[in-house]
C-alpha cells in the first residue's frame with residue numbers, strides 16, 4: 191500500500207468511529223490530506239450529523255461541497271469529537287501539527303472537543319517530537335523579535351514562504367505564506383522535544399505568537415493509525 195492508500199484507509203476508519211456517535215451531533219473537522227479522505231468517506235452520511243465545525247477555509251470548502259453544514263464555532267457549545275491528522279505523534283499522544291498552516295484554528299476546535307481523534311499512518315509515529323520542523327503562527331510585525339526568541343530554544347528558525355501553486359499564482363515564492371487568520375509562520379527545525387507541555391507553554395508566552403503547532407495541552411485522546419497490516423486503535 192502507498193501512503194495515499196494508507197491515508198484513505200485511516201480516513202475510512204475515522205468515518206466508522208464518528209458514526210458510532212448518536213445521530214444529530216456536531217463534529218469538528220481538521221485539515222490536511224488525511225482529513226480530506228475522512229471528509230470524502232463521511233459524505234454519504236451527511237444526514238447523520240447536525241453540522242460540522244471546520245478548522246480551515248480549505249476544509250470548509252470541501253465540507254460545503256459535500257453538503258455538510260458548517261457552523262460558526264461561537265454558536266456551538268458541545269463538540270463530542272474532533273478528527274484531525276498530525277505531522278508527528280509520540281507514544282503519549284503529543285503532536286506536532288501545522289504542516290498545512292492551520293494550527294491555530296485546529297487548536298481552538300480541538301480545545302472545544304471532548305475527544306481528539308488523531309488519524310495518521312505509521313510514518314507519523316516518532317519516539318521524540320522534533321524531526322518535523324515545529325510551526326509557530328505569529329503576528330507579521332513581530333517576525334524579527336519572535337524569531338530571535340525562538341532561536342534561543344536551540345533550533346533553526348525560518349519564515350515559511352508561499353508556494354507558487356496554481357491557487358497562488360499572484361504570489362512569488364519570496365512572499366510569506368499567509369494563514370487563514372492573516373498570520374505568518376515561523377518553522378523551527380532541529381529541536382529535540384523532550385518536554386512538549388513545557389515547550390508549548392514557553393512558546394505561548396512570547397509576545398507576538400498567535401499559537402504553536404505543539405499539541406500537548408490538546409493532545410490526541412484516540413489514535414487511529416494505518417499500516418501495512420491495517421488500522422490500529424490506540425486510546
Ligand code: 5RP
Nearest residue numbers: 222223224275288289290292
Ligand atoms: C495542517 C495539519 C495537518 O493535520 C498535518 O499537516 C497532517 O497533514 P496530512 O494529513 O496532509 O499529512 O496540521 O495544519
